[in-house]
Amino acid sequence: LAKTTQPISMDSYEGQEVNITCSHNNIATNDYITWYQQFPSQGPRFIIQGYKTKVTNEVASLFIPADRKSSTLSLPRVSLSDTAVYYCLVGDFYNAGNMLTFGGGTRLMVKP
Amino acid sequence: GAGVSQSPRYKVAKRGQDVALRCDPISGHVSLFWYQQALGQGPEFLTYFQNEAQLDKSGLPSDRFFAERPEGSVSTLKIQRTQQEDSAVYLCASSLGTGVRNEQFFGPGTRLTVL
Known part of the structure; x- marks a missing residue:
């Protein structure tokens, strides 16, 4: 399973x-x-999923460069209610029983 | 709409007691997962069911942990002879299909405290 690294807090x-x-x-x-x-x-609640390039939904955008060695979750115009922990995960979609492997996540604090 | 429900929401047990945690997945969901989340950490996989079949139990920390889903719907996670290190939030998740492309819907969790 691919290991993920993300900032502890923001x-x-x-x-x-x-x-x-x-x-x-x-x-x-x-x-x-x-x-x-x-x-x-x-x-936890699902936000967004992608394989390459850019994916956008009503909540967020996900940017994935061509080499796919990183990804960026973009939250537009955050509000206080977006204060939460955000987890980045990778998984093999061919593995029918694939569990989610969570890391430590990023604790986002939105201030007024 | 009905989501994943778990009961009890909170459980306090004395060390050595047996506990049973219940998960009611979304109706019709094939896949069911159990995760353990320690304070300040991300959830960690325990076990996975596809309908009534337990296909992966590689995450169960010891033989004191046992999970079942006899009719392919409700699932129970049982912990025998609880220890203090078992204190954590136990999360249940279900998904309609199989594989990581299927969104997992999580319940609120059961917070277990072992004294």
Whole structure:
């Protein structure tokens, strides 16, 4: 399983764009990149998933360069409610029983 | 809509007691996962079911941990002779299909405290 590295914590202010970068140098050809969000006392929640280039949904954008050795989660105009832990994960979509391998995550603190 | 539910939400056990944690996945979801999350850490995989079959239990930390999903729906994680190091949040997740492309929906977790 590809190991991921991401910053332990980040601070931001309301209304700013936040970019969280994750390194996954040994990502395999079959691996997808997925980001989850976790609020205190809740289970993680899926945010976005991608394989290459750029993916955008109503919540976030995911940028993946051509070599796929890193990825960047972009949260536009964050609010206080975006304060959470964000996890970057990689996984092999051919593995039917693939569990999610979480790292330590990035604790995002959004300040007023 | 109904999501993944877990019960109890909180459990306090004396060291040496047996505990049973329940997970009700989203109806119709084939895959079911159990994770353990220690304080300040990311969740760690324990075991995986595809319908009633337990296909992967490589993450179970010891033979004191046992999981079942007899009818391919509700699952129970049992911990025998609890130890203090078992204190953690136990998360259950389900997904409609199999493989990492399928979004996993997590329950709120059961916080286990072993005294």
